[in-house]
Amino acid sequence: MQSWRQFLKENWFFLAVFVVLVLFPHLVGWLTESSPFGVLRGDRYIMRGESTLWQAILIESFALSVLVMSYNLMFGFTGVISFGHAMFFGLGGYIVGMLLEFPEFAGIDPALRLFIGLLLTIVICGVIGLGIGFASLRLRGVYFAIFTLAVAEMVWIYFSRFDRTNGEDGLTISQMPAWIDPSQNRLALYYVSFVIFVLTFIFIRRLVNSPTGAVFKAIRENEDRAQAIGYHTLRFKLMAITIAGMFAGIAGIIHAILQKSARPEFLNVKFTVDSLLMTIIGGVGTFTGPVIGSTGLYLLDNQLRDQVVTIGSTTIDIGDSWNLILGFIFVIVVLIFPYGVVGTYQRWRAGRKNKS
Amino acid sequence: MPAILETRNLRKEFGGLVAVADVSLTIERGAMHSIIGPNGAGKTTFFNLLSGKYAPTQGTVFYNGNDITHVPFHQRAHLGIGRSFQITNIFPNLTVLENIRLAAQALSSVNFRFWRSVTAYPEFTRRALEVVELVGLRDAAHYPASVLPHGGKRKLELGILLAPNPEVLLLDEPTAGMASEQVPELIATIDTIRKEGGRTIVMVEHNMSVVMGISDRITVMNLGSLLAEGTPAEIAANETVQRVYLGELYGSADELVHK
Numbered sequence: 001m002q003s004w005r006q007f008l009k010e011n012w013f014f015l016a017v018f019v020v021l022v023l024f025p026h027l028v029g030w031l032t033e034s035s036p037f038g039v040l041r042g043d044r045y046i047m048r049g050e051s052t053l054w055q056a057i058l059i060e061s062f063a064l065s066v067l068v069m070s071y072n073l074m075f076g077f078t079g080v081i082s083f084g085h086a087m088f089f090g091l092g093g094y095i096v097g098m099l100l101e102f103p104e105f106a107g108i109d110p111a112l113r114l115f116i117g118l119l120l121t122i123v124i125c126g127v128i129g130l131g132i133g134f135a136s137l138r139l140r141g142v143y144f145a146i147f148t149l150a151v152a153e154m155v156w157i158y159f160s161r162f163d164r165t166n167g168e169d170g171l172t173i174s175q176m177p178a179w180i181d182p183s184q185n186r187l188a189l190y191y192v193s194f195v196i197f198v199l200t201f202i203f204i205r206r207l208v209n210s211p212t213g214a215v216f217k218a219i220r221e222n223e224d225r226a227q228a229i230g231y232h233t234l235r236f237k238l239m240a241i242t243i244a245g246m247f248a249g250i251a252g253i254i255h256a257i258l259q260k261s262a263r264p265e266f267l268n269v270k271f272t273v274d275s276l277l278m279t280i281i282g283g284v285g286t287f288t289g290p291v292i293g294s295t296g297l298y299l300l301d302n303q304l305r306d307q308v309v310t311i312g313s314t315t316i317d318i319g320d321s322w323n324l325i326l327g328f329i330f331v332i333v334v335l336i337f338p339y340g341v342v343g344t345y346q347r348w349r350a351g352r353k354n355k356s
Numbered sequence: 357m358p359a360i361l362e363t364r365n366l367r368k369e370f371g372g373l374v375a376v377a378d379v380s381l382t383i384e385r386g387a388m389h390s391i392i393g394p395n396g397a398g399k400t401t402f403f404n405l406l407s408g409k410y411a412p413t414q415g416t417v418f419y420n421g422n423d424i425t426h427v428p429f430h431q432r433a434h435l436g437i438g439r440s441f442q443i444t445n446i447f448p449n450l451t452v453l454e455n456i457r458l459a460a461q462a463l464s465s466v467n468f469r470f471w472r473s474v475t476a477y478p479e480f481t482r483r484a485l486e487v488v489e490l491v492g493l494r495d496a497a498h499y500p501a502s503v504l505p506h507g508g509k510r511k512l513e514l515g516i517l518l519a520p521n522p523e524v525l526l527l528d529e530p531t532a533g534m535a536s537e538q539v540p541e542l543i544a545t546i547d548t549i550r551k552e553g554g555r556t557i558v559m560v561e562h563n564m565s566v567v568m569g570i571s572d573r574i575t576v577m578n579l580g581s582l583l584a585e586g587t588p589a590e591i592a593a594n595e596t597v598q599r600v601y602l603g604e605l606y607g608s609a610d611e612l613v614h615k
């Protein structure tokens with residue numbers, strides 16, 4: 001009884017968000033008088049209406065949140081800066097895309113292929129993470145970052161030239177199992193990615209609050225002293241980048257399924273830089289920061305991209321100058337929230353508690 | 357008495373500079389052994405070799421009779437060799453308690469239990485609270501280490517060393533930079549640990565009255581080599597030491613011993 005109260009007291013915010021997100025497609029549907037299932041044409045649904053539109057936005061937000069949470073595990077909690085994270089993200093998409101599209105796998109049930117794709121992504125991203133770690137974690141700071149960037153760029157170039165995935169054009173995924181196809185049954189994909197998002201959040205929170213997570217933070221704070229008191233820090237850093245790689249791969253699967261394609265852009269350093277910026281804007285080394293940073297920036301991007309602003313006689317196409325605007329937002333946020341939105345809020349609250 | 361730590365012809369060069377020059381030294385079990393010497397004598401480098409932070413250019417380190425020259429840095433803590441740092445070396449954004457709790461947890465087997473909360477292992481928190489009390493940081497236990505004043509950080513430095521209860525304590529200038537009125541408290545803590553017995557303490561310290569008062573043996577280093585070794589009284593009476601070190605820096609060491 002007591003422990004339930006304690007649990008509610010500590011987690012009411014997360015539970016409230018959970019409930020809202022479960023109901024979200026229906027809430028939007030109710031508010032905008034659209035169906036969360038889309039519009040029925042003949043015997044199938046097509047994805048029209050506000051509810052399905054917002055589902056797509058949230059699915060992408062879940063994918064980005066998982067990606068950024070995984071980046072934060074490495075960067076925010078363990079203090080390892082990698083510039084190769086997009087590689088895992090893109091690989092997840094390519095692995096699932098190739099399994100679904102390549103004719104040699106056509107005999108296998110598509111749902112099973114998807115499941116195998118998930119397992120393979122976890123294994124391959126884990127192994128690559130471990131490999132990169134072994135090869136380079138002895139390098140410190142910026143040298144490690146450059147090494148990861150180089151490996152990721154190599155993978156990017158490889159897939160840009162890989163004929164079987166149509167090189168630069170990328171692979172269109174058409175052989176999707178119908179139950180999860182975002183152009184037929186987006187609601188299912190919404191809930192699947194929501195579950196993945198929630199599980200990732202819980203996993204990372206438990207990990208960080210565990211004895212292992214305590215060592216991660218020790219390494220971030222002072223790796224030299226962590227070694228001096230007896231921690232084999234390399235092992236813990238390997239663990240962090242391996243786990244982060246796995247989750248980034250899973251995020252990439254959601255992204256690719258939503259986009260119904262696996263393209264070289266998904267492997268591009270842009271996703272790494274976005275992860276870094278979103279972590280910093282949300283709050284480095286916080287649990288909710290990456291979610292708020294990634295969702296916030298994605299929503300802004302999504303809502304502003306097609307806007308055209310007219311000031312006097314000049315019109316500004318926001319889509320064209322998005323990167324400029326993003327940079328501007330970044331500077332403003334960093335000035336107002338030096339520890340990110342969530343980090344600064346937490347410090348402010350802790351400060352108030354101390355005073356009273 | 358049997359040796360707990362022994363070095364044979366231990367040498368460390370940095371480029372052309374010989375920081376530690378063929379040092380052969382025996383530290384006896386249970387001793388309070390101080391190492392003194394002018395700035396740049398190689399004391400910290402010697403500690404870095406004992407604790408495994410640096411690999412020696414030449415020579416051997418024995419611990420309980422075993423050659424540990426090539427045992428890596430992080431493994432030495434597991435053998436029971438703990439060290440503190442001359443330049444404060446803490447986890448700045450973690451609380452004082454968490455700093456010490458991490459050190460208490462380090463030698464256990466729970467470090468890879470990533471699925472349970474740290475609160476499932478109260479023994480480390482209990483140990484951390486004991487140590488926080490011992491080094492006099494109870495009131496600051498829940499503050500981030502970075503907000504401690506310098507003296508508090510030195511106490512924390514000692515606390516992190518003590519938490520896993522090492523057999524050998526290598527203390528590198530524990531009072532470095534502390535306000536002089538805070539020094540006796542910290543030395544009293546070290547003396548308490550010494551009197552509990554069972555541990556060997558090797559301490560580098562510049563404060564002569566501290567060294568003379570607390571040590572069983574003193575080793576004097578200069579320019580990477582051993583200049584002299586003996587009891588505090590022998591060191592105070594040693595003419596070479598007087599000339600090279602004590603005389604010029606601290607006046608008559610005799611006064612200090614008999615104070």
Ligand SMILES: Nc1ncnc2c1ncn2[C@@H]1O[C@H](COP(=O)(O)OP(=O)(O)OP(=O)(O)O)[C@@H](O)[C@H]1O
Pocket residue numbers: 370373374375393394395396397398399400401402442
């Ligand atoms: N990592 C290093 N690289 C190059 N030179 C070093 C290094 N560490 C120490 N030295 C040099 O080795 C010599 C001995 O330094 P060390 O720090 O061991 O002296 P110390 O006796 O601890 O002096 P202090 O009393 O000032 O702490 C010095 O000349 C120093 O500059």
Ligand SMILES: [Mg+2]
Pocket residue numbers: 399400401442
């Ligand atoms: Mg020194």
